[in-house]
Amino acid sequence: MVKWGVIGAGGIARRRSIPEVVKFSEKSRITALMDVSEELVKETGKQFGIEQCYTSVEEILKKDIDTVYIASPVFEHEKQVAAALNAGKHVLCEKPMALTLDQTEAMVDLAEKKNLKIGIAFMMRFNVYHQKIKQLVDANQLGQIVYGRAQLTCWYPPIPGAWRQKKVTGGGGALIDMGCHCIDLLEWIIGPCQEVTAFIDTITHSYEVDDTSTILMKFKNGAQGVVDNFFNIPDLAAKNMLEIYGTKGAVITHNSIGQDSAGKMWLFLESGDQGYSSQQARTQDAYQEVILEPKSMYAQEFDAFSDWIQTGKKPIIHYEAGIRNFKIIDAAYRSSQERKAINV
Numbered sequence: 117m118v119k120w121g122v123i124g125a126g127g128i129a130r131r132r133s134i135p136e137v138v139k140f141s142e143k144s145r146i147t148a149l150m151d152v153s154e155e156l157v158k159e160t161g162k163q164f165g166i167e168q169c170y171t172s173v174e175e176i177l178k179k180d181i182d183t184v185y186i187a188s189p190v191f192e193h194e195k196q197v198a199a200a201l202n203a204g205k206h207v208l209c210e211k212p213m214a215l216t217l218d219q220t221e222a223m224v225d226l227a228e229k230k231n232l233k234i235g236i237a238f239m240m241r242f243n244v245y246h247q248k249i250k251q252l253v254d255a256n257q258l259g260q261i262v263y264g265r266a267q268l269t270c271w272y273p274p275i276p277g278a279w280r281q282k283k284v285t286g287g288g289g290a291l292i293d294m295g296c297h298c299i300d301l302l303e304w305i306i307g308p309c310q311e312v313t314a315f316i317d318t319i320t321h322s323y324e325v326d327d328t329s330t331i332l333m334k335f336k337n338g339a340q341g342v343v344d345n346f347f348n349i350p351d352l353a354a355k356n357m358l359e360i361y362g363t364k365g366a367v368i369t370h371n372s373i374g375q376d377s378a379g380k381m382w383l384f385l386e387s388g389d390q391g392y393s394s395q396q397a398r399t400q401d402a403y404q405e406v407i408l409e410p411k412s413m414y415a416q417e418f419d420a421f422s423d424w425i426q427t428g429k430k431p432i433i434h435y436e437a438g439i440r441n442f443k444i445i446d447a448a449y450r451s452s453q454e455r456k457a458i459n460v
């Protein structure tokens with residue numbers, strides 16, 4: 117078992133990562149927690165049977181842990197990641213890894229210098245439906261991939277003091293917070309993106325970061341893609357869909373993009389070249405539903421990282437995805453400001 121410490125135990129860590137790792141992980145044991153609130157960290161420790169609970173980064177890093185999961189607000193990542201690496205711990209960092217690309221690259225350089233592992237918590241790659249789609253695409257079952265779309269939205273009204281609602285603490289809005297997952301999924305499934313065009317605005321809420329973002333991606337293999345992220349659509353109104361279309365078929369998911377390890381998926385495979393149909397009659401739903409057993413994304417991402425530490429097998433969530441992701445996000449913000457397409 118790899119011994120993990122958690123820095124920032126109160127938000128997503130308490131809601132999803134800690135409970136799911138404690139319940140489902142096979143290779144990772146959380147043995148220490150840290151959060152700024154003593155009451156919260158002790159309560160969380162009690163809830164999950166974790167005895168070592170601290171309120172300072174220095175304290176937790178002195179303990180006998182192999183690696184840390186950093187799930188504090190984004191503006192804290194840079195210094196906490198550096199502290200962890202300097203203390204000789206491997207790091208799995210929540211997304212986005214930092215506020216800027218420069219900070220992200222500096223973290224990776226430090227990890228390499230220290231000969232330690234660093235990864236980004238893009239847990240959505242482990243959703244069973246996304247894994248299935250990746251297999252179908254890699255096996256050429258959908259033919260040449262021509263289009264992909266990934267959507268993640270939530271209703272996020274102004275909240276006093278919320279770090280996500282200020283550029284200096286969150287790095288940006290809907291795009292960096294939620295779009296990072298969507299961009300990552302499309303690049304992982306379709307391949308590297310080479311050009312981005314975007315419209316990114318704040319049209320509903322009173323905060324400074326974007327609540328409305330649509331980006332158009334052109335991939336090196338010729339495929340095109342759309343990533344749409346909104347903080348101003350009611351939660352139940354959006355299906356958070358992943359759609360991948362190829363010359364031989366397509367897959368569509370509903371609610372597979374998000375924090376739940378669940379979702380629904382439909383697959384259409386063409387049986388042969390049907391020729392051109394001038395009628396365009398689409399009278400029956402040709403899609404078949406694919407039903408898979410959900411598996412905790414958070415437990416899988418921890419275990420893949422633990423495996424990297426124990427066996428050297430590189431996981432699909434290593435730091436390169438974090439750097440690529442930032443380059444595309446930066447290009448998108450620039451495209452929207454300069455009103456032109458940007459090469460990545």
Ligand SMILES: NC(=O)C1=CN([C@@H]2O[C@H](COP(=O)(O)OP(=O)(O)OC[C@H]3O[C@@H](n4cnc5c(N)ncnc54)[C@H](OP(=O)(O)O)[C@@H]3O)[C@@H](O)[C@H]2O)C=CC1
Nearest residue numbers: 123124126127128151152187188189190192210211212375
């Ligand atoms: N992969 C996923 O599913 C998700 C990932 N995230 C990512 O996880 C990270 C945290 O987000 P989220 O959980 O929503 O944020 P929250 O603000 O809800 O929670 C973070 C926790 O860290 C605490 N904290 C604040 N400052 C520090 C500090 N200096 N050191 C340690 N802990 C601190 C907070 O305490 P206090 O509340 O008192 O400030 C809180 O308990 C972000 O990178 C975010 O993008 C977020 C949601 C989902």
Ligand SMILES: O=C1CO[C@H](CO)[C@@H](O)[C@@H]1O
Nearest residue numbers: 269270293294297374375
């Ligand atoms: O990573 C994340 C997953 O989805 C959330 C919305 O549902 C985001 O806000 C969050 O930061």
